[in-house]
Amino acid sequence: MRRKAKKREKDLAMQRIVRLLKLADEVYPSEPELGLRYGELARRLALRTKVRIPEQWRWRYCKGCGSFLYPGINADVRTRDRRLPHLVIRCRLCGEMRRIPYLREKRIRRVASR
Ligand SMILES: [Zn+2]
Structure with a gap:
């Protein structure tokens, strides 16, 4: 039970991380500062939740x-x-x-x- 909850937590974190990364890419060309910040948010979230940034983004x-x-x-x-x-x-x-x-x-x- 406990383990399942953990996994769900990580799945959710991963979804948020990927969303942030995509968002970062979207805004980067027009607002580099914002893109940089989204990227940073994704990285911090990954560190906090111990989720690995997907290979294609690393x-x-x-x-x-x-x-x-x-x-x-x-x-x-x-x-x-x-x-x-x-x-x-x-x-x-x-x-x-x-x-x-x-x-x-x-x-x-x-x-x-x-
Ligand atoms: Zn550098």
Whole structure:
């Protein structure tokens, strides 16, 4: 019983988090400040409820300053695909760089060797 209630609580938290993230994306281009705040709210909610931010959103948070990034507004995104396709995301707020492999679902066995 208790466990079920917990799970329901987490499901609800997850729904709210995803809603906040989508909202953040919607308002970002016109109101970056608001988008940043929604992103922050989602992150805090996730921390408080111990819910993991969904994989497809996780890269949007800067590892350096924790800001919710929006490519083209406060983050630069470049693609690099020599041997190992990946994205390079640079936070304009703190300059932190992050590499993200493209093909998450596929295991790339041949790791780039020089
Ligand atoms: Zn940053």
